[in-house]
Amino acid sequence: MIRHRLLTNAALALALAGAVAHADAVQNQQAGIETDGNATYGQKNAYGHHPATIECVIDAANRQGVPPNVLLGIASSEMGANGDRLTNTNKSQDLGHFGINTIHFEPGEPLAEAGIRPEDVATRGCYNAEVAAWLLRKHLNRKRGEGFWTWAANYHSTTPKNNAIYRKKLIRYSEQWGRWLKYRYPQVSIYQPPSSKGEQQ
Template identity: 40%
Template sequence: MLPFIADMPPLEQERVVCSISAAVKYEVPANIVLAVAEKEGGRPGQRVRNSNGTHDVGPMQFNTAYLGDLEKYGITADDVAASGCYSFDLAAWRLRGHILHDSGDIWTRAANYHSRTPKYNAIYRTDLMQKAVKWADWLDEHFSTVNVTAQGGATPGDGTAMQQVIQEAARIEADSSIEQSGRQGQGSYSPSQQSGYVPRTITFSAGAGQ
């Protein structure tokens, strides 16, 4: 594992590795995924009850009301509560939809992950921007990056660090699959088999400016 990730606590290692890998898969700005992951701050298996009777579930704190809309894809609260990169992939997929299809600037769209209500969106947006700036600086220090809001080339880097992150994400996902395979009803689950939610294939080559 890369030393600047290996020095992190285990929970943060998974959060960072899975967030970056998910951002690459779904072509979402990595600093936004990292900022959302930090802001949500959930843990595997965590369920937080809200005043309206819903729960926020797992590392990316998916609300059970939102998960109800995903049941048609075979996605359950148990899936997003589990450890591993699945919940981060699903969050990046959701963020991609907000960024591509919602109105407002990119930060308002990303903050729709939390709420479309203007008052709550604005509060989330302000903190999200601050966290995203911090993560952008961190990414620039360790990876070859591109500022998607400005014209210009990538920051220096040969792509080796990103390749190692993707390999580590694959290991985390493999470990998570082994852990979950013992659960009743979880062993045969594969979101890629569900119509409408198809994980993107990672295409990566060192030096490609990822």
């Protein structure tokens, strides 16, 4: 896979905030609302209030340097939908397609420090994918636990029991997405473990 520089917290905040502002400007212009004349409207409204597409999930994975099939596997494991705010037993909520937990928006957490808003993450599907890809990259870089799939499943939980349950689902979905992407998007690089026996599942 082509290596991509991981965005820092500040760079992520600026990039996503700018993209959201641009998406709002495009929507306002389409609705006939006056907007800043310096804005560029020729770009696709990627971060608008609509569900994520396969293409924008692949783009987010590539920008953040994570395997698209694993990011899509997370979406399938989370089973979220655009606009979802699913309440957990600990009163936190899982937002959008990728079930991004609101603990990431508590004071001192990177998303909170970056000024990223839960409302945008919940309702802007491609934005949700971008933040999910960034969180996945953090876990893959941290390498907490044994092997790639444990690191990837840390997206959901670092507790060994919960990680193991999630990991099984994630491997299955990621392999399914990998086969699908090879057929539909052959130019996309996917993660294929050298041997399923060589890693903890």
